Amino acid sequence: xxxxxxxxxxxxxxxxxxxxxxxxxxxxxxxxxxxxxxxxxxxxxxxxxxxxxxxxxxxxxxxxxxxxxxxxxxxxxxxxxxxxxxxxxxxxxxxxxxxxxxxxxxxxxxxxxxxxxxxxxxxxxxxxxxxxxxxxxxxxxxxxxxxxxxxxxxxxxxxxxxxxxxxxxxxxxxxxxxxxxxxxxxxxxxxxxxxxxxxxxxxxxxxxxxxxxxxxxxxxxxxxxxxxxxxxxxxxxxxxxxxxxxxxxxxxxxxxxxxxxxxxxxxxxxxxxxxxxxxxxxxxxxxxxxxxxxxxxxxxxxxxxxxxxxxxxxxxxxxxxxxx
Amino acid sequence: xxxxxxxxxxxxxxxxxxxxxxxxxxxxxxxxxxxxxxxxxxxxxxxxxxxxxxxxxxxxxxxxxxxxxxxxxxxxxxxxxxxxxxxxxxxxxxxxxxxxxxxxxxxxxxxxxxxxxxxxxxxxxxxxxxxxxxxxxxxxxxxxxxxxxxxxxxxxxxxxxxxxxxxxxxxxxxxxxxxxxxxxxxxxxxxxxxxxxxxxxxxxxxxxxxxxxxxxxxxxxxxxxxxxxxxxxxxxxxxxxxxxxxxxxxxxxxxxxxxxxxxxxxxxxxxxxxxxxxxxxxxxxxxxxxxxxxxxxxxxxxxxxxxxxxxxxxxxxxxxxxxxxxxxxxxxxxxxxxxxxxxxxxxxxxxxxxxxxxxxxxxxxxxxxxxxxxxxxxxxxxxxxxxxxxxxxxxxxxxxxxxxxxxxxxxxxxxxxxxxxxxxxxxxxxxxxxxxxxxxxxxxxxxxxxxxxxxxxxxxxxxxxxxxxxxxxxxxxxxxxxxxxxxxxxxxxxxxxxxxxxxxxxxxxxxxxxxxxxxxxxxxxxxxxxxxxxxxxxxxxxxxxxxxxxxxxxxxxxxxxxxxxxxxxxxxxxxxxxxxxxxxxxxxxxxxxxxxxxxxxxxxxxxxxxxxxxxxxxxxxxxxxxxxxxxxxxxxxxxxxxxxxxxxxxxxxxxxxxxxx
Numbered sequence: 004x005x006x007x008x009x010x011x012x013x014x015x016x017x018x019x020x021x022x023x024x025x026x027x028x029x030x031x032x033x034x035x036x037x038x039x040x041x042x043x044x045x046x047x048x049x050x051x052x053x054x055x056x057x058x059x060x061x062x063x064x065x066x067x068x069x070x071x072x073x074x075x076x077x078x079x080x081x082x083x084x085x086x087x088x089x090x091x092x093x094x095x096x097x098x099x100x101x102x103x104x105x106x107x108x109x110x111x112x113x114x115x116x117x118x119x120x121x122x123x124x125x126x127x128x129x130x131x132x133x134x135x136x137x138x139x140x141x142x143x144x145x146x147x148x149x150x151x152x153x154x155x156x157x158x159x160x161x162x163x164x165x166x167x168x169x170x171x172x173x174x175x176x177x178x179x180x181x182x183x184x185x186x187x188x189x190x191x192x193x194x195x196x197x198x199x200x201x202x203x204x205x206x207x208x209x210x211x212x213x214x215x216x217x218x219x220x221x222x223x224x225x226x227x228x229x230x231x232x233x234x235x236x237x238x239x240x241x242x243x244x245x246x247x248x249x250x251x252x253x254x255x256x257x258x259x260x261x262x263x264x265x266x267x268x269x270x271x272x273x274x275x276x277x278x279x280x281x282x283x284x285x286x287x288x289x290x291x292x293x294x295x296x297x298x299x300x301x302x303x304x305x306x307x308x309x310x311x312x313x314x315x316x317x318x319x320x321x322x323x324x325x326x327x
Numbered sequence: 328x329x330x331x332x333x334x335x336x337x338x339x340x341x342x343x344x345x346x347x348x349x350x351x352x353x354x355x356x357x358x359x360x361x362x363x364x365x366x367x368x369x370x371x372x373x374x375x376x377x378x379x380x381x382x383x384x385x386x387x388x389x390x391x392x393x394x395x396x397x398x399x400x401x402x403x404x405x406x407x408x409x410x411x412x413x414x415x416x417x418x419x420x421x422x423x424x425x426x427x428x429x430x431x432x433x434x435x436x437x438x439x440x441x442x443x444x445x446x447x448x449x450x451x452x453x454x455x456x457x458x459x460x461x462x463x464x465x466x467x468x469x470x471x472x473x474x475x476x477x478x479x480x481x482x483x484x485x486x487x488x489x490x491x492x493x494x495x496x497x498x499x500x501x502x503x504x505x506x507x508x509x510x511x512x513x514x515x516x517x518x519x520x521x522x523x524x525x526x527x528x529x530x531x532x533x534x535x536x537x538x539x540x541x542x543x544x545x546x547x548x549x550x551x552x553x554x555x556x557x558x559x560x561x562x563x564x565x566x567x568x569x570x571x572x573x574x575x576x577x578x579x580x581x582x583x584x585x586x587x588x589x590x591x592x593x594x595x596x597x598x599x600x601x602x603x604x605x606x607x608x609x610x611x612x613x614x615x616x617x618x619x620x621x622x623x624x625x626x627x628x629x630x631x632x633x634x635x636x637x638x639x640x641x642x643x644x645x646x647x648x649x650x651x652x653x654x655x656x657x658x659x660x661x662x663x664x665x666x667x668x669x670x671x672x673x674x675x676x677x678x679x680x681x682x683x684x685x686x687x688x689x690x691x692x693x694x695x696x697x698x699x700x701x702x703x704x705x706x707x708x709x710x711x712x713x714x715x716x717x718x719x720x721x722x723x724x725x726x727x728x729x730x731x732x733x734x735x736x737x738x739x740x741x742x743x744x745x746x747x748x749x750x751x752x753x754x755x756x757x758x759x760x761x762x763x764x765x766x767x768x769x770x771x772x773x774x775x776x777x778x779x780x781x782x783x784x785x786x787x788x789x790x791x792x793x794x795x796x797x798x799x800x801x802x803x804x805x806x807x808x809x810x811x812x813x814x815x816x817x818x819x820x821x822x823x824x825x826x827x828x829x830x831x832x833x834x835x836x837x838x839x840x841x842x843x844x845x846x847x848x849x850x851x852x853x854x855x856x857x858x859x860x861x862x863x864x865x866x867x868x869x870x871x872x873x874x875x876x877x878x879x880x881x882x883x884x885x886x887x888x889x890x891x892x893x894x895x896x897x898x899x900x901x902x903x904x905x906x907x908x909x910x911x912x913x914x915x916x917x918x919x920x921x922x923x924x925x926x927x928x929x930x931x932x933x934x935x936x937x938x939x940x941x942x943x944x945x946x947x948x949x950x951x952x953x954x955x956x957x958x959x960x961x962x963x964x965x966x967x968x969x970x971x972x973x974x975x976x977x978x979x980x981x982x983x984x985x986x987x988x
Contacts, residue, residue: 076935076936076940099912099914099916100943101913101914229912229914230912230963230964230966231910231912231964231966232910232964232966234963237964237965239975242965310919313961314916314961315919318830318833
């Protein structure tokens with residue numbers, strides 16, 4: 004079991020319970036424990052009683068904003084707990100006109116970064132049964148004893164290079180913000196791939212994408228995938244072949260990545276959701292890097308008022324393609 | 328199953344020389360849905376068209392593919408032919424096997440399979456072609472001319488004379504443009520003002536013309552027949568109805584600033600008319616120079632104005648009007664030659680550009696018409712003219728010839744001799760270009776009767792030395808170095824596109840060449856049209872040109888406009904975007920990128936979990952849509968589709984080329 008962060012959970016509960024009671028919101032999107040103690044899954048709380056299940060622990064990785072468009076079809080006002088990435092996802096959805104600002108109450112949770120169970124288990128060695136956090140360190144409890152490790156080494160992939168742990172948009176910030184972060188290695192893998200020859204690069208992706216099951220979990224978790232009918236499911240024209248083969252996997256992932264050009268908020272949910280561990284975020288980051296280089300620095304989701312570069316025309320926009 | 332007929336054109340030997348027609352026919356017979364294949368030497372001829380019409384009837388064809396030249400050339404011809412045979416024109420498909428195949432290849436063995444692939448793709452697309460109907464668009468019988476120089480004036484007069492209403496937008500306080508700045512015109516030495524001002528007055532007084540001076544076009548939307556234009560009429564701070572044009576205001580105004588009209592060689596007042604013959608003769612107040620606007624004190628003009636026409640409270644006005652057609656006649660600028668360090672422009676008052684020198688001849692110019700040195704007021708005895716400053720110069724200027732400099736230099740040398748009889752002119756030139764009626768004779772006169780020394784060669788450096796300018800050059804014919812102790816140097820600088828031409832081009836939706844001159848639709852056959860229907864160009868905004876050429880082009884553009892306005896209705900675009908609202912997620916990206924504002928959000932209701940749900944989707948206004956396809960590109964789910972170029976059709980073409988090699 005992870006140690007319960009009782010004080011913070013009580014604070015969250017107090018605030019949102021009041022809003023649920025007063026009718027400011029009809030639904031709260033939060034997290035509750037999943038099947039295992041190291042899983043936290045979305046909680047859909049309609050009443051104060053539902054809030055008993057609420058948790059805020061180092062496993063609340065799921066991006067809750069992704070659930071807003073559907074929930075707003077049934078509920079008139081929805082509250083949502085937002086970490087840095089959930090808040091940027093909200094801006095993404097706002098720019099895509101998938102949510103309405105005045106129908107959502109955002110409770111900001113500065114995020115320390117979420118922990119990766121497989122990294123914890125590996126670090127622990129034995130059968131991991133719980134953990135305690137202490138000043139940036141994690142004490143891992145196993146059947147056979149305890150082991151200590153640096154917290155930053157146990158983060159899930161998407162949190163390692165997170166630049167914005169604090170919500171960039173909120174109605175109410177619940178805790179004091181996390182310190183500034185830098186992510187010097189954000190584009191490290193992309194740069195390594197760029198330096199490969201075209202053949203080597205193709206071989207790399209062929210190997211990675213050959214594992215894809217086309218379960219579309221990446222798409223389901225993604226805040227930029229908001230189409231009513233995804234191109235992969237369309238029959239006429241049939242963009243996506245149904246065959247289970249690598250070339251069709253390429254078709255899916257490359258087209259999806261292009262649909263995220265200038266829109267991906269780099270929340271890494273696709274990669275986290277992938278059951279076979281394809282480094283999907285590197286595809287998105289390649290496009291983020293390209294857009295930054297072509298059109299100047301742009302961070303999708305930071306500011307919903309800022310026009311995405313691919314939806315704006317400036318006379319000095321570059322026209323050339325580089326054939327690297 | 329469609330019944331497709333394929334017709335392959337030899338185009339003489341244009342196609343048949345590089346594409347094996349027999350093999351192509353054989354292959355085409357095997358394409359899905361093809362029931363008839365034929366060929367002809369010139370399919371665009373009457374006989375060729377008849378061949379298609381007869382085949383449609385005999386073989387009951389419902390789709391026609393022609394393997395011919397580019398659809399830009401003859402799509403209209405063949406659409407008309409199939410319409411006459413009773414088919415919808417959009418059931419015709421053109422396979423461009425000339426420009427895309429025979430003309431760009433030499434090897435018949437390789438070109439033939441490519442032609443067959445193009446035909447197969449066209450047949451696959453044609454099978455999915457739907458009959459389309461183009462909407463009719465009403466023509467607004469009013470024209471807009473942007474620019475009130477001689478081009479704009481001439482175009483407006485011709486349109487007005489044909490009986491149509493025309494507005495002229497001029498950003499300066501007066502119409503007249505560059506021609507108004509000239510003293511005399513070559514090759515007849517007419518006084519420029521004497522031939523221009525009657526036209527200025529005529530256009531101002533014409534009942535069909537509205538002059539919008541001191542105004543700028545802010546926005547152009549819409550399309551041929553219906554351009555919706557926003558024009559900003561800048562505040563003059565003078566009531567045009569009350570003002571009598573007496574001129575007391577600018578006589579009394581204490582604030583001075585460099586005059587744009589005099590190329591900065593003289594000062595004007597803060598309240599001013601640019602030149603004495605200005606039309607309209609209503610002053611404007613230059614806010615940046617006016618003491619009242621800058622410091623809140625003065626108001627002398629208001630106190631002195633007899634009819635009390637000064638109105639400091641006046642605001643910029645936005646005028647919104649619809650026009651059927653637009654002529655862009657925005658003129659040209661002079662290149663600033665400061666980067667030619669050897670000529671020292673800007674570092675000595677006696678080194679002038681051609682247009683600056685021109686102003687010295689003018690009676691109302693900075694020297695009152697006396698040709699004198701600006702340094703000491705003495706008449707120049709030796710004047711050196713340098714040609715091609717910035718023209719025909721790949722390295723530091725423009726590649727092109729500015730066309731007017733040889734002639735105006737000859738003119739200025741003649742005028743100089745008449746004003747200062749003991750003056751001697753030297754002209755350094757690369758070539759003397761005098762193509763034009765009476766031009767060669769005029770230039771010879773300058774050389775022979777007015778003692779102008781033409782020196783083929785270049786100037787390497789100009790040094791000011793006591794009260795002279797030492798001009799060091801080379802005579803490339805003799806190879807000798809030349810040194811001239813000149814009193815004055817005149818640089819024939821390049822004519823360049825207006826600095827803001829790219830912005831104007833974007834505003835009205837026309838493109839420019841690499842020098843920012845506006846592009847004509849065809850360099851020979853469509854010299855006044857642009858690639859945007861309903862927008863025409865005239866004058867030096869297209870390329871450097873002299874007055875006769877400008878006037879001719881302006882009249883030509885006017886004829887095009889008159890022809891357009893004489894129609895009540897135009898046929899709009901049939902290939903427009905359409906939305907599948909059920910699948911539209913309402914992200915509105917298409918609305919953001921649509922250049923024609925043809926896409927707008929709309930709320931629909933749909934059933935959801937037993938209830939109804941309101942949600943936003945988009946709709947397309949087919950009369951505004953131009954079928955550019957930008958929306959289809961940003962629509963990630965392919966929910967917005969272009970009629971006539973649908974995703975299904977394009978994929979069918981791709982499949983036909985890729986899958987069946």
